Amino acid sequence: xxxxxxxxxxxxxxxxxxxxxxxxxxxxxxxxxxxxxxxxxxxxxxxxxxxxxxxxxxxxxxxxxxxxxxxxxxxxxxxxxxxxxxxxxxxxxxxxxxxxxxxxxxxxxxxxxxxxxxxxxxxxxxxxxxxxxxxxxxxxxxxxxxxxxxxxxxxxxxxxxxxxxxxxxxxxxxxxxxxxxxxxxxxxxxxxxxxxxxxxxxxxxxxxxxxxxxxxxxxxxxxx
Amino acid sequence: xxxxxxxxxxxxxxxxxxxxxxxxxxxxxxxxxxxxxxxxxxxxxxxxxxxxxxxxxxxxxxxxxxxxxxxxxxxxxxxxxxxxxxxxxxxxxxx
Numbered sequence: 001x002x003x004x005x006x007x008x009x010x011x012x013x014x015x016x017x018x019x020x021x022x023x024x025x026x027x028x029x030x031x032x033x034x035x036x037x038x039x040x041x042x043x044x045x046x047x048x049x050x051x052x053x054x055x056x057x058x059x060x061x062x063x064x065x066x067x068x069x070x071x072x073x074x075x076x077x078x079x080x081x082x083x084x085x086x087x088x089x090x091x092x093x094x095x096x097x098x099x100x101x102x103x104x105x106x107x108x109x110x111x112x113x114x115x116x117x118x119x120x121x122x123x124x125x126x127x128x129x130x131x132x133x134x135x136x137x138x139x140x141x142x143x144x145x146x147x148x149x150x151x152x153x154x155x156x157x158x159x160x161x162x163x164x165x166x167x168x169x170x171x172x173x174x175x176x177x178x179x180x181x182x183x184x185x186x187x188x189x190x191x192x193x194x195x196x197x198x199x200x201x202x203x204x205x206x207x208x209x210x211x212x213x214x215x216x217x218x219x220x221x222x223x224x
Numbered sequence: 225x226x227x228x229x230x231x232x233x234x235x236x237x238x239x240x241x242x243x244x245x246x247x248x249x250x251x252x253x254x255x256x257x258x259x260x261x262x263x264x265x266x267x268x269x270x271x272x273x274x275x276x277x278x279x280x281x282x283x284x285x286x287x288x289x290x291x292x293x294x295x296x297x298x299x300x301x302x303x304x305x306x307x308x309x310x311x312x313x314x315x316x317x318x319x
Contacts, residue, residue: 008236010315013229016236017309020243023259024251083287086255087248 024087029215032208033077039202041070042151046194050187064110071103095158102154109150113143144189148178148196155200166207170200229315232277233308237262237270242305245280245297253293271295279304 048063117139124135156171158164177192233239240260245251257267274280279301285292
């Protein structure tokens with residue numbers, strides 16, 4: 001921008017407005033780090049649990065505790081991103097709150113499904129003892145469906161609102177897998193959960209990170 | 225009948241600042257400087273003029289012991305900007 005106050009024509013004014021609005025739009029990029037991390041964490045948890053069931057070994061700890069541990073880097077990334085963010089877009093507050101609400105819902109869902117499972121467990125054991133057959137209904141077989149239902153919601157809304165197709169399709173995939181997992185075995189459920197987290201978060205996160213780096217590079221070049 | 229263009233907005237740097245601020249909820253001084261490529265001194269003067277006109281709010285804070293200036297467009301600023309754009313369009317449409 002020139003330092004002297006140049007008299008603008010009407011056309012120049014409109015062009016300047018359009019250029020500055022586009023410049024502001026270009027800066028509102030997500031780093032994608034959180035999406036990459038959560039995509040990887042959920043995929044690892046699901047695949048490790050699958051290997052435990054398939055191979056028949058048991059880790060000395062519950063692999064899903066990794067999701068609790070991942071909250072610490074998540075807080076670190078959120079604080080760092082907020083500090084680095086020099087402009088706040090109108091949608092930022094909405095997306096931040098939506099993903100925070102999603103996180104709360106996930107932990108509530110873990111608590112709810114855990115309570116239902118521990119409530120039903122004595123009944124299914126009693127059934128097996130009395131009849132000699134395995135119970136016809138196992139609640140844990142539906143666990144993945146509940147979580148995939150939740151995974152799809154913020155992913156789809158983010159994809160549609162930000163016009164970011166990888167997340168839009170990722171959100172839809174979560175819901176398709178949510179329906180499929182009702183009818184499949186736990187092993188397939190775990191594969192579908194891993195697949196959903198890779199396509200809904202990990203891959204879109206990588207794309208976002210690439211775009212962010214590109215935008216940062218562009219900005220640095222423009223300031224030289 | 226053409227309306228006169230708002231003299232506060234009809235200036236290159238002030239219009240650039242307002243166009244940026246209408247697109248975001250709020251922005252730091254350094255962000256505006258990066259986007260407009262203006263010098264800190266010139267930008268400060270123009271921001272002060274916009275503030276005096278009631279078009280933007282300027283908040284001074286501290287982050288990690290460093291001063292931080294955050295600018296935000298006001299309702300009056302949005303109204304003035306919209307009127308300015310409408311006037312520009314009428315000039316271009318009829319001119």
